[in-house]
Amino acid sequence: MAAPAEEKYTVEHMLSVHRWTDTLLSFRMSRPAGFRFTPGQFARLGLPSGQGFVWRAYSMVNAVWDDELEFLSIVVPDGEFTSRLSRLSAGDDILLDKRANGFFTLDRFVDGQDLWLLGTGTGLAPYLSILREPSVWSRFDTLTLVHSVRTAAELAYRDEIAALRDHPLWAEHGHKLHYQPVVTRESHPGCLSARLPVLLANGELEQATGRLLTPERARIMICGNPQMVEDTHRQLISMGYRLSRLTAPGQLALENGF
Ligand SMILES: Cc1cc2nc3c(=O)[nH]c(=O)nc-3n(C[C@H](O)[C@H](O)[C@H](O)COP(=O)(O)OP(=O)(O)OC[C@H]3O[C@@H](n4cnc5c(N)ncnc54)[C@H](O)[C@@H]3O)c2cc1C
Ligand SMILES: NC(=O)c1ccc[n+]([C@@H]2O[C@H](COP(=O)([O-])OP(=O)(O)OC[C@H]3O[C@@H](n4cnc5c(N)ncnc54)[C@H](OP(=O)(O)O)[C@@H]3O)[C@@H](O)[C@H]2O)c1
Incomplete structure (x- = not known):
């Protein structure tokens, strides 16, 4: 997934992680005031990888009125994004594309x-x-x-x-x-x-x-x-x-x- 231009994302932080199984987790992260979406849409999340970032699509789990964002994630053992995601804990940075996407609404x-x-x-x-x-x-x-x-x-x-x-x-x-x-x-x-x-x-x-x-x-x-x-x-x-x-x-x- 192509990276958005620098000014198009914000740096957010992880708030909590819940592990359902070894290969399935949910996490909550901070939500910038300007981030709007329609239920069913997805966000693009970014994590550092090599010299740059790896970006992946994630459907919002939370309500539109929630002050935070919540996601449900698979953990692919060698997955470029999720192997990094699964090592994060509260307080760690995670990037968020400012614009929500998708037509599954x-x-x-x-x-x-x-x-x-x-x-x-x-x-x-x-x-x-x-x-x-x-x-x-x-x-x-x-x-x-x-x-x-x-x-x-x-x-x-x-x-x-x-x-x-x-x-x-x-x-x-x-x-x-x-x-x-x-x-x-x-x-x-x-x-x-x-x-x-x-x-x-x-x-x-x-x-x-x-x-x-x-x-x-x-x-x-x-x-x-x-x-x-x-x-x-x-x-x-x-x-x-x-x-x-x-x-x-x-x-x-x-x-x-x-
Ligand atoms: C519109 C859209 C919405 C998405 N929403 C979510 C979401 O809410 N939660 C989520 O976990 N993923 C979601 N994904 C998939 C997500 O973008 C990544 O593919 C996933 O996080 C794995 O990233 P990775 O870099 O670790 O592995 P990747 O290199 O991206 O994937 C490696 C392989 O893992 C398998 N895989 C990838 N994602 C999944 C999955 N979710 N379930 C089962 N097998 C998978 C596939 O076989 C894939 O080829 C969504 C994708 C799209 C296109
Ligand atoms: N290591 C582990 O313990 C573990 C556990 C779970 C997943 N994984 C890995 O994680 C990846 C994703 O697994 P996942 O379980 O989240 O996703 P998944 O393979 O998509 O399975 C989720 C559900 O979708 C069903 N399904 C798959 N293909 C279907 C089709 N063509 N039509 C209808 N239903 C279908 C599955 O049924 P079926 O059971 O009939 O396929 C299952 O009920 C896989 O690569 C897997 O190997 C590993």
Whole structure:
């Protein structure tokens, strides 16, 4: 990822790090007053590497009104960015591009009653920010968050997701959220175990959530593993859904999570 010009970033600092597993962590960092974003967008973060910096895209996890920024990160053992990131602790510097980016936002949909948020791995991140936006809770009749990971230990933010249902900002709408975890490489109570395109094709996702998927009502966001995004997109096209574009509104919005 190309580095922004020097005047286009600020030097922020790490506030805290939470480790979910050896390969998955969350961190909070300072947020400059002028940093604005729409839920679903990503920031560009930079760390020193060699003579320069390495920059990577990261979806905001936090609410737009949060005084700090929060991110969920994979740790790739030899990854240029994350091997450095995983060594940081509170007080360390981290660079932030002043401008948030991306089109994976609810502006992509002009209508729809049922919002489905399908994610794998760190593809959960943008949905946490989207679900902290009060207007989402009144705009849709139902909100269904589906998170697919390899092992149950990677089901990050389970307590925070459960707490969303009781948040005072959208209290009367809290019941709309259904959270469906999927664990693909071990069996775990309460979790589905097949990949997302399979769960869509065989009706298991509808059965487990008790919610019908129809192109008339459903608006579906898909984020995470690029192959998953492609396979899930293809499956949904075969079921009558199509990508939502500015010029031709549809039911699907996609984001490759790496
Ligand atoms: C729009 C966008 C948003 C992103 N948001 C996030 C985010 O919120 N959290 C996050 O951890 N990453 C996110 N990424 C990926 C992130 O930018 C980096 O790729 C990641 O931090 C790894 O950086 P690296 O330099 O250590 O390894 P890289 O050299 O960038 O990646 C090495 C390999 O690791 C794997 N990989 C990279 N990222 C991931 C991932 N997130 N999950 C699983 N495997 C991965 C891929 O196989 C990749 O080829 C996003 C990417 C894009 C394009
Ligand atoms: N060392 C470790 O302990 C450890 C642990 C986790 C990850 N990793 C490494 O970290 C990297 C990323 O792992 P990750 O688990 O975060 O991401 P991931 O491989 O994208 O897996 C996350 C979820 O996405 C699913 N998925 C992958 N491809 C799919 C597809 N085409 N269609 C539908 N679902 C799909 C996976 O199911 P499947 O299980 O069916 O693939 C899993 O449920 C990998 O390189 C991995 O080797 C290492």
